[in-house]
Amino acid sequence: VPSAPRLSAAGMSVVEHVREMAAAGLHSNVRLLSGLLLTMSCNNPELFSPSQKYQLFVYHADSLFHDKEYRNAVSKYTMALQQKKALSKTSKVRPSTGNAASTPQSQCLPSEIEVKYKMAECYTMLKQDKNAIAILDGIPSRQRTPKINMMLANLYKKAGQERSSVTSYKEVLRQCPLALDAILGLLSLSVKGAEVASMTINVIQSIPNLDWLSVWIKAYAFVHTGDNTRAINTICSLEKKSLLRDNVDLLGSLADLYFRAGDNKNSILKFEQAQMLDPYLIKGMDVYGYLLAREGRLEDVENLGCRLFNISDQHAEPWVVSGCHSFYSKRYSRALYLGAKAIQLNSNSVQALLLKGAALRNMGRVQEAIIHFREAIRLAPCRLDCYEGLIECYLASSSIREAMVMANNVYKTLGANAQTLTLLATVCLEDPVTQEKAKTLLDKALTQRPDYIKAVVKKAELLSREQKYEDGIALLRNALANQSDCVLHRILGDFLVAVNEYQEAMDQYSIALSLDPNDQKSLEGMQKMEKEESPTDATQEEDVDDMEGSGEEGDLEGSDSEAAQWADQEQWFGMQ
Secondary structure: OOOHHHHHOHHHHHHHHHHHHHHOOOHHHHHHHHHHHHHHHHHOOOOOOHHHHHHHHHHHHHHHHHOOOHHHHHHHHHHHHHHHHHHHHHHHHOHHHOOOOOHHHHHHOOOHHHHHHHHHHHHHHOOOHHHHHHHHHOOOHHHOOHHHHHHHHHHHHHOOOHHHHHHHHHHHHHHOOOOHHHHHHHHHOOOOHHHHHHOOHHHHHHOOOOOHHHHHHHHHHHHHOOOHHHHHHHHHHHHHOHHHOOOHHHHHHHHHHHHHOOOHHHHHHHHHHHHHHOOOOOOOHHHHHHHHHHOOOHHHHHHHHHHHHHHOOOOHHHHHHHHHHHHHOOOHHHHHHHHHHHHHHOOOOHHHHHHHHHHHHHOOOHHHHHHHHHHHHHHOOOOHHHHHHHHHHHHHOOOHHHHHHHHHHHHHHHOOOHHHHHHHHHHHOOOHHHHHHHHHHHHHHHHHOOOOHHHHHHHHHHHHHOOOHHHHHHHHHHHOOOOOOHHHHHHHHHHHHHOOOHHHHHHHHHHHHHHOOOOHHHHHHHHHHHHHHOHHHHHHHHHHHHHHHHHHHHHHHHHOOOHHHHHHHHOOOOOO
16 A cells, blocks of 8 residues: 555656655766656656656756766756746646745756756856856856856857956855955956955955965966066965965966976976975976976976876876977977867966967968967966067068067066066077167166076077177076076087187087987087088988988978878868
8 A cells, every 4th residue: 555656656756766866976877867868758758847857857967067068968958948948838828836845846946057067067067158158047146156257257258258257266265255266266366456455355364274274366367467576476475374375376476487488407306396286286297297398308398298197188288298298399280189178178277278389380381370379378377488579470471561460469468577578589680780789788687687588598698690709608697597498508509619628629519419419400500510620421420411401301301291190180270
């Protein structure tokens, strides 16, 4: 007898089982059972009520979402919402049934707002941001939960709808005043640090040990206005506080700021420190890999790439690190493919855009490269290396006027520091009319930062043109007094050869090669000197050099022989 009521409500009890399995996280079981029950419902529409059908569609869609079948999940969520509409109509037509008997059932129904959020998540995974915005926009403002506002804010920001994005971020903070990523979102959209801090002041004052938060907001306000020096000083003051010492996020931010400020040595040190504290760290490792590759530490880059792939291949960073290894090994087709794969995983990865842009530029596809550098600038308007990449493209295509306009804009927007002065000087060096201006700009840059390598290199280039080798030697010795850099040692070697100081020149080339064994120009300088020292063997050595040269070209061609293989995939990974 006890089973009789169960039989009369057999459909409901089955749906309850599905709900319990969904709550228990048994997604594969939910998928199988709900799929069978939905087929039964199709064959006999009277078997389940509209509310039961709604639940089955939602639980089935949730299991598809868990299996990453986003398109299929969207279609089932859409069917669920159609059932919910039918349910709403029937409840309006028959209000008398909404008594105690139906109350438990209505309480168990999955939230319609949650269904719409899940649909928006599916659309973002499918890279259909417009559809995601449309579905979330349809939710009345009062019914939007913090996570809905956060997703909307990020989507608006990506779509360039800054005002709407600011409104949504502020709504997140109104509901959750310690939502730090929403704070970063507002700061990135040029909302003043003081205004953002005012939105958190009550919670800072009411909770102990949160006094650091106002300093944290101040630090990241400096980050987003491009004031690297004050940002570094403020984060250092936070990092020295005993309660926040050895925080991986702060160390990662410091490393990134040192990189932006052109202080690669300190940047690498901070990345290493962060990595030791958290061996599973992924964020910022793409910049770290790039810095190691620039220093010629390709074995370290390869090891870093392998380690990151073991942590996750679903993030852009491992692909960028491997791409940097390929790029600095002159395997540009492979670097292009790896950069494109990284962009596919994260379209906001600035380092991936820079890698792909640089690979395209070196392959002679300058116009395509320009598109990537412009997108990088849009995403990171305070990062000088994005502008450097674009200006190099302009110079490569002899568009000196465009390069000059861009360099002047950077100089005005980011301020007159050693980096922007050097970038402007680099463009001025390309035009015979502006040589003197280049000299003045470089002198200003070196007055600000005598150890800034790019400024030293460009000043040395200018002195070499003027054949002022002694001045160049003094400049380079001074720059090398407190640092060791492959390019500086090599250029010093070239200058020493020009003044017939052959032995010391050979020493400088040796030091350069010890720092970067792949530095071709140092190798060429050394081989040229060896030829001059033994003229009797010159012809024989020339033959050997020719053979080595042809072998080397063969290697490069071999390394790029994958071009066709990667080119096939290039269309698939192309920028949307």
